[in-house]
Amino acid sequence: MHTIKEIAEMANVSRSTVSRALNNSGYVSEEARKRIEEVVEKTGYVPSEHAKSLRTKKTKVIGVIVPTIHTETSGKIVAGIDKELAKHGYQILLAATNLDQQKELEYLDLLQVRQVDGIILLGTNTEPQLAEKLNTLPIPAVMIGQELEGVPSIVNDDEGAAMEITSYLISRGHTRIGFIGVDETDRAVGYMRKQGYLKAMEKHHLPVASEWMEEAVFDIDSGHDAMERMMQQGRQPSAVFAVTDRLAIGAKSFLKKAGFIVPADIAVAGIGASEIGQYSDPPLTTVDYQNEHAGAHAAKQILLQTNDTEQPCEKIMLNYRLISRDSV
Amino acid sequence: MHTIKEIAEMANVSRSTVSRALNNSGYVSEEARKRIEEVVEKTGYVPSEHAKSLRTKKTKVIGVIVPTIHTETSGKIVAGIDKELAKHGYQILLAATNLDQQKELEYLDLLQVRQVDGIILLGTNTEPQLAEKLNTLPIPAVMIGQELEGVPSIVNDDEGAAMEITSYLISRGHTRIGFIGVDETDRAVGYMRKQGYLKAMEKHHLPVASEWMEEAVFDIDSGHDAMERMMQQGRQPSAVFAVTDRLAIGAKSFLKKAGFIVPADIAVAGIGASEIGQYSDPPLTTVDYQNEHAGAHAAKQILLQTNDTEQPCEKIMLNYRLISRDSV
DNA sequence: CTGAAAGCGCTTACAG
DNA sequence: CTGAAAGCGCTTACAG
Structure with a gap:
């Protein structure tokens, strides 16, 4: 050298x-x-970039914190970020928390030490501790997927999407609609999507039975088990809305194993427009959030902020679209 | 600060x-x-890590170059790398080539400029130019998925796996077996897997018709189109082996659309043990390469080499296992 | 148009 | 056990 x-x-x-x-x-x-x-x-x-950084205080590296890196959603978002960043000569320093909230905070420090020019966080929660930390960060940060006080964010219309998909099930004649959700500390996926479901049901004056509401974690097996629990109750739903495609896939796999026909016996819908849903049997009705766009938007935001520190804290809510397929 | x-x-x-x-x-x-x-x-x-790096010439950052980051295989490998690296306080600087071989070379430079301590490359080709560059690199490098002269590598037994899956099809009574491959400049996926197929056919004295051999690129649609071409020929195969799960999924989706029943009319098998294959209809027979392990191995290798520069150039060939499901 | 000098934030022999 | 000093590889006023 x-x-x-x-x-x-x-x-x-x-x-x-x-x-x-x-x-x-x-x-x-x-x-x-x-x-x-x-x-x-x-x-x-x-x-040498290090010598440069030491002088100029710029690194052209953006830290990206994700819950998991091998899932389709994360993959697409990171791909979107990367493409946009690459156009401007920036690179990604990647940190995966493996869904450990504590690590989210730790990586925030670690990335700062590495002097990244900005941080993009795929949020899984809205803990006040996180908000506080993000707000006192000396470098710009953008949150994807969750809204957080004082932090620029790119969010999906989770409530709207959940309402629409539930309404769609209703429009197809379903009245007994089950729900598979996740813990509400994940405000976007856990709380907002549940709200959408509840609001749609209420709007159509449909009853929501507690035995139709199950809580799962973020994987296929968990969706399978939630569906199993739901079907063991006395009153069975005629349709089920799972807050993610993977959960819906798990639900379908249980139904298939148990001898139910989808959608004749039970209709199933998810959110995420994942390939696994597209090619599963029958193809899954879902909502497309256009994750690559979300990533690209976040990258643009962070680039704006690094160049102009006093950018207003913008909130962007992305569009979604319903994809109806044979599972409903 | x-x-x-x-x-x-x-x-x-x-x-x-x-x-x-x-x-x-x-x-x-x-x-x-x-x-x-x-x-x-x-x-x-x-x-400040930059000041430290400037003095010590160590950064605790490993550059990882991948063809695409939103596919399941890359995702799992990177996850494997990240987990192992995180144990030792190292982080990943990510670079995606989006299958552009030229970018592979460029990123090799870019990562060096960033003074990464080592580079892990998910290989898509074995061009001499790449080998030469890798061999003159002042920092350690490890290749995953392809074998390259003089470069430590973690490879899969592509020929063995392809032979085994072809033999499996034969053992189930198939004699007219089609093949969907990719360009042979990808030595592991394009060449070795084709060799495995050919050797298995030869061993069992089965004819290989040229109209049963199609070439595709790395996506689902391409598998679909390849299958369509194959079925438009006069003599139709009774089984098809695609060199990746995504190609196999594409093939299945064409067959379904065209009214063929899998596996009754035509059996389909892939390689990769992807979730999309697992939950597609019918579930795909495939080979599991244990990609997370590959990533972890690569990380260990690179860590070894950064600490002890005169490590011998090791080649590791990973195990695979056949997963037989209903598509055959 | 050009160069000497200071400084970014660290680490590491070296002398004490 | 401790500190002064040099140096890692750059950039940036400043003086000429």
């Missing part, structure tokens, strides 16, 4: 001049520039 | 002593250490 000093010596100029030439800042004579370019070309010299 | 100088002043010691205390290197009296710890605690001081 060469250093700027070596390049300067080889080109017979000072380090200052090399720096100016490379950064296009300040005057450099044509001849000097040419000599420098030749040397750079010949040596393959690239300046 | 505080600096070591401020901490030193507040604790009434020199910067050297603060550094020694924080890194547990060299002697520090109990009293000094206590004072320093108190100040650090109070201020929430964390040393």
Whole structure:
């Protein structure tokens, strides 16, 4: 690895001049520039980002904190972030919490230490501790998927989507509609989607039986088990809305095993527009949140903020669209 | 953000002593250490990684180059890498090529500039240019999924797996077996898996018709189209082996649309043990490569090499297992 | 148009 | 056990 000093010596100029030439800042004579370019070309010299960062306090790296990295949703969001960031020469420093909320806070520190220029967080909760930390961060942060006081965020219309999908089930003649949700500390997925379900039911004056409401965690098996519990009750629903596609897939897999036909016996719907839902049997009715867009938006936001620190704290709510397929 | 100088002043010691205390290197009296710890605690001081890196030439960051980040395979491998790395306080700097081979080379440079301690590459090809670059890299590199001269690598037994799955189809009574592959510049997926197929057919003295061999690219739609082409020929196969699950899913989706019953009319098998295959209809027979393990192995390898530069260039071939499900 | 010098925030021999 | 000093590789006023 060469250093700027070596390049300067080889080109017979000072380090200052090399720096100016490379950064296009300040005057450099044509001849000097040419000599420098030749040397750079010949040596393959690239300046050390660390030294640069130390001086300029900029790293062109954005920290991204995700709950899990091998799920489709995270994957698409990160892909969206990456594509947008790459356009501007930024890179992603990735941190996965594996759904451990404590780690969310730890990584916030860790990423700061690495002097990232900004942080994008795929939120799983809205704990006040997190909000506080995010608000006192010396660098810009953007939250995806959850709304948090004082933090710019890209959110989905979770309540609206849940209402729409529940209403869709109702419009297809269903009145006994089950619900598979998750813990409400996840405000977007746990609370808002449940609200949407409840509001739709209420609007149509339909009863909501407690034995039709199950709580699960974020995986397929958990959806399977929730469906199993629901069907063991006396009164069985004729349709079920699960707050994620993976939960819905799990529910369907239980129903299939237990001999129920989807959608003839029971209709199933989810949220997420995952491929696994698209190619499962029968294809899953769901809502598309356009996760790549969410990622791209977040990247744009963070880039805006790094360049102009006093950006207003924007909240963006993304569109969704219902995808009706054969599971309903 | 505080600096070591401020901490030193507040604790009434020199910067050297603060550094020694924080890194547990060299002697520090109990009293000094206590004072320093108190100040650090109070201020929430964390040393700048950039300054550290500039001195020590270590960053505790590993660059990971992937073809795409939103696919299940990449996701699982990266998850495996991340988990192992996190144990040792390392982080991932992510770069996605979106299947552009040129970018693979560019990112190799970019990551070096960022002074990562090592690079893990999910390989898609074995171009000599890539091998050469990897071999002259001043930092350790590990390749996953492809074998490359002189580069430590974690590979799957692609030929073995393809042979086994083809033999499995044969053992179920199939003799007319189609093949959906990808370009052979991807040596592992394109060439080795095709070899496995051909060898199994040859071993059982079965004919391989050219109209049973299709080439696709890495997505579901492409598998669909390849299957469509194959079925438009005069002689139709009774089974088809696609080199990835996604291709197999695409093939199945065409067959379904065209009115064929899987597996009664045509059996379908893939490789990858993806969830989408598991929950598709009927569930896909496939081979599990245990991608998380591959990632973890790669991380261990790279960690070994960063600490001990003269590690021998190891090649590891991972186990696979056949998962037989209803698509065959 | 150019270069000497200071400084970013650390670590590490070295002298005491 | 501790501190002064040099140095990692850059950038940026400043003086010329």
